[in-house]
Amino acid sequence: MDAVDRAVLTELAADPRLPTAELARRVEVSVPTARDRLRRLQESGVIRGYHLDVDPAALGYPVAAFVRVRPGPGQLPKIAELARSLPQVSECHRITGEDCFLIKVHAADVGSFEETLDRFLLHGQTTTSIIQSTPVPPRTPGLG
Amino acid sequence: MDAVDRAVLTELAADPRLPTAELARRVEVSVPTARDRLRRLQESGVIRGYHLDVDPAALGYPVAAFVRVRPGPGQLPKIAELARSLPQVSECHRITGEDCFLIKVHAADVGSFEETLDRFLLHGQTTTSIIQSTPVPPRTPGLG
DNA sequence: GCTGAAAGCGGCTTCAT
């Protein structure tokens, strides 16, 4: 992870669809070098992948919420499994604290959360926080 | 948003770096059609962008936490501003409930959260939950 | 290990249907 690697990451973060040749130009190294650096960053797992950012509203989910779930006794694996199986869930984290899971849930309107929450309520208690806005959209930490 | 549009989104979600020609092949439409669909999806805001997924550990942040912040009186804008300015913050949402913000914070180790939390404690109360694992990594809701 | 050039392949654009 030297300056060239960081420059590759910074440029690719700015535009993940950048072709290798253009990437080389911006980082100011030769094409084979850029290509090798990129390959190594991918194979070593520094670059985990690429994501398409789709507006959930266009897919019928204009509202989103973070739901904390505190599982009942023995219900912990079922909650993770349920989260994975629901298309309304876009994220699920195991966390420390009184609640064991933090789940991002999407819905057609504020009322529609009920159905999804009911599925989780079978296995524990839930605390729901509607997302009103996102002052800092997802970004890579530490890349300026 | 017809079946072709959804197919374009599904294929691009699977591999965001897919060239237009290859995309056309997989969706089974002509190249100009795929190109036009993609252009319209981007210009209409259905596709908000593309993201590079970098392992934060490689950048010196092996641990992450979700921090809820309840602002003191009049401190609300300052917290959003602070979140935006800190490279350790990769996400910040305004939410409903007792706490006003949900912030994703990254650190070099469990102890290092202290410094970042202190910055937020100047403007309110914090509740921290370390991320232990991520059973469902970020994905697009409603795309299978 | 990085550079620069050459060859081959493929994507991009435009046009006519």
Place this chain on the structure above:
DNA sequence: ATGAAGCCGCTTTCAGC
């Protein structure tokens, strides 16, 4: 929306430093 044609650019590989 399709299919073909031509141009341009990317990728790969090689020799050299």
